[in-house]
Amino acid sequence: LDEQEAFDIEYWLLEEAKLQRMPKPKALAGRIAFITGGAGGIGRATAEALLGEGACVALVDIDSGRLDGTVKEFGVKHGKDRVWGTAVDVTDEKSVIDAFAAAARQFGGLDILVSNAGIASSAPVEDTSLDLWNKNIAVLATGYFLVSREAFRLLKAQKIGGNIVFIASKNALAASPGASAYCTAKAAEVHLARCLALEGAPVGIRCNVINPDAVLRGSTIWSGDWLKERAEAYKIEQDQLEEHYRQRSLLKLSVYPEDIAAAVKFFCTEAPKSTGNILNVDAGNAVSFTR
Numbered sequence: 681l682d683e684q685e686a687f688d689i690e691y692w693l694l695e696e697a698k699l700q701r702m703p704k705p706k707a708l709a710g711r712i713a714f715i716t717g718g719a720g721g722i723g724r725a726t727a728e729a730l731l732g733e734g735a736c737v738a739l740v741d742i743d744s745g746r747l748d749g750t751v752k753e754f755g756v757k758h759g760k761d762r763v764w765g766t767a768v769d770v771t772d773e774k775s776v777i778d779a780f781a782a783a784a785r786q787f788g789g790l791d792i793l794v795s796n797a798g799i800a801s802s803a804p805v806e807d808t809s810l811d812l813w814n815k816n817i818a819v820l821a822t823g824y825f826l827v828s829r830e831a832f833r834l835l836k837a838q839k840i841g842g843n844i845v846f847i848a849s850k851n852a853l854a855a856s857p858g859a860s861a862y863c864t865a866k867a868a869e870v871h872l873a874r875c876l877a878l879e880g881a882p883v884g885i886r887c888n889v890i891n892p893d894a895v896l897r898g899s900t901i902w903s904g905d906w907l908k909e910r911a912e913a914y915k916i917e918q919d920q921l922e923e924h925y926r927q928r929s930l931l932k933l934s935v936y937p938e939d940i941a942a943a944v945k946f947f948c949t950e951a952p953k954s955t956g957n958i959l960n961v962d963a964g965n966a967v968s969f970t971r
């Protein structure tokens with residue numbers, strides 16, 4: 681190296697070190713995200729992750745008590761002007777339409793929808809009542825349709841593209857014992873996402889799916905009947921379920937709400953060329969569904 685080259689390299693290294701020390705710009709600064717099931721385990725973790733990247737979040741949930749607590753908590757932590765929420769039943773068309781209009785008024789538009797509100801209620805097929813079947817289809821398939829249709833309308837009108845992320849399930853692709861209604865409704869979500877990806881592509885709207893395996897921590901669906909049904913289906917005690925899922929996974933790791941939130945963030949920030957895709961967040965479980 682001659683003297684000039686050595687000087688250039690040293691100068692470049694110093695500049696690089698300076699850059700490393702500078703605070704990174706927030707990836708979603710000023711973006712507006714609408715999250716359904718925002719009072720639940722995965723919804724809360726997703727809101728926290730997107731707020732951490734500078735987004736504003738509109739949270740909706742059918743459980744108004746837990747939702748109010750969540751909105752207050754995040755408002756204190758991240759600033760009241762960045763968090764808003766209202767009680768919504770995603771199966772109720774009017775309640776969904778009104779909530780999107782109110783969120784858009786509150787923040788001045790929409791960039792991201794995370795469709796996540798869900799229930800887990802099922803039974804062996806011979807014991808599945810029509811009510812139980814319809815309930816799963818209503819919340820999971822129809823609910824995802826109603827919120828994504830509203831998001832689509834808003835995003836299309838804005839003409840700046842956008843992001844839709846569905847939290848489906850490993851059970852969208854793999855059957856699970858005693859859970860035909862849930863699995864079928866989750867499969868419908870995946871196909872709806874593909875249709876949205878197709879129709880959204882010309883106007884810059886992307887739609888991707890995250891399929892989690894069991895996320896027990898922080899989740900309210902993992903209580904009561906679902907916990908009991910799953911334990912019975914696998915012929916184990918309820919308190920052995922988390923370990924059962926961990927052992928079943930390829931990586932021998934449990935999946936947490938923060939892992940799903942990180943995948944949502946990935947689709948909204950680092951994946952501009954992904955649409956109509958499914959990301960399994962399952963510690964490798966999908967490699968072999970039979971294990």
Ligand code: NAD
Pocket residue numbers: 716717718719720721722723740741742743768769770771796797798799800819823847848849850891892893894895896898899900901902
């Ligand atoms: P959770 O029960 O903690 O959160 C779900 C939230 O949805 C709750 O706050 C609930 O009040 C809300 N909700 C239910 N019905 C609603 C309705 N009609 N309208 C509006 N809100 C409603 O559960 P979670 O683990 O956070 O699940 C979130 C999503 O992830 C669900 O779609 C679920 O099917 C999916 N998922 C979860 C797991 C898991 O093991 N936890 C695994 C795969 C997929």
